[in-house]
Amino acid sequence: MPKLGVNIDHVATVRQARMTDEPDPVWAAALAELGGADCITVHLREDRRHILDRDVRLLKETVAVKLNLEMAASEDIIAIARELAPTQCTLVPEKRQELTTEGGLDVAGNLSRVREAVAALAEKGIIVSLFIDAEEDQIEASKEAAAHAVELHTGRYAEAAYQDAPSRLADLVRGSQAAAAAGLVVHAGHGLTYRNVRPVALISGFDEFNIGHSIVSRAVMVGMERAVREMKRLITVEPAGAEERSGDV
Numbered sequence: 001m002p003k004l005g006v007n008i009d010h011v012a013t014v015r016q017a018r019m020t021d022e023p024d025p026v027w028a029a030a031l032a033e034l035g036g037a038d039c040i041t042v043h044l045r046e047d048r049r050h051i052l053d054r055d056v057r058l059l060k061e062t063v064a065v066k067l068n069l070e071m072a073a074s075e076d077i078i079a080i081a082r083e084l085a086p087t088q089c090t091l092v093p094e095k096r097q098e099l100t101t102e103g104g105l106d107v108a109g110n111l112s113r114v115r116e117a118v119a120a121l122a123e124k125g126i127i128v129s130l131f132i133d134a135e136e137d138q139i140e141a142s143k144e145a146a147a148h149a150v151e152l153h154t155g156r157y158a159e160a161a162y163q164d165a166p167s168r169l170a171d172l173v174r175g176s177q178a179a180a181a182a183g184l185v186v187h188a189g190h191g192l193t194y195r196n197v198r199p200v201a202l203i204s205g206f207d208e209f210n211i212g213h214s215i216v217s218r219a220v221m222v223g224m225e226r227a228v229r230e231m232k233r234l235i236t237v238e239p240a241g242a243e244e245r246s247g248d249v
């Protein structure tokens with residue numbers, strides 16, 4: 001059964017819009033857990049535009065499920081991660097001007113740096129996942145970097161025009177199979193919504209989905225627990241007979 005990682009960054013985005021103390025992502029994490037989240041994900045960005053160090057510290061103390069820290073492979077953030085030791089760290093590329101993470105990490109082009117970062121985190125018992133595009137060279141390099149897992153970037157599928165979505169989905173099927181064959185645990189995330197998640201959820205082999213913007217957006221309307229419960233249902237409920245699993249195609 002795939003796990004649902006709920007990214008609560010945008011709860012902190014609302015708080016930071018007023019630089020005040022509400023809404024509190026720590027409270028949101030507890031409600032997400034009650035709604036069935038298997039994992040709480042936060043991105044401690046170098047510019048601290050939403051999640052703050054205080055949030056990660058408190059989440060480490062309060063989250064009962066898996067805590068996944070998204071982060072750049074920079075020296076100061078690695079030092080914080082090593083000290084706090086969340087369950088898992090997901091290394092992502094980070095640019096100051098971007099609205100959100102734009103592309104996958106270029107592991108193949110930065111192999112020794114990524115390998116060092118993986119080793120520094122793994123030494124503290126942290127599971128390390130690399131956020132990559134579903135490309136063979138990046139999957140191979142992730143294995144060489146000794147990562148435990150890869151998170152395949154679903155953004156190209158999520159943003160594809162209707163007629164292009166099947167081909168982007170096929171990229172994810174191939175990528176998940178190649179990553180599994182390389183002995184990596186396979187996650188997926190970015191741009192997944194209530195309306196586009198189902199075909200990805202039906203690909204066999206994904207162990208975890210990390211979803212943020214869409215869940216927090218829905219939570220504004222219906223509350224966090226219900227928003228999480230609804231997404232969890234979409235990623236875990238088996239197809240009703242006739243619907244084929246995309247991974248079997």
Ligand code: PXP
Nearest residue numbers: 101131189190191210211212213
């Ligand atoms: N996975 C990674 C690696 C991300 O950087 C993000 C965005 O922070 C997500 C998943 C969640 O993406 P979204 O907010 O579009 O669901």
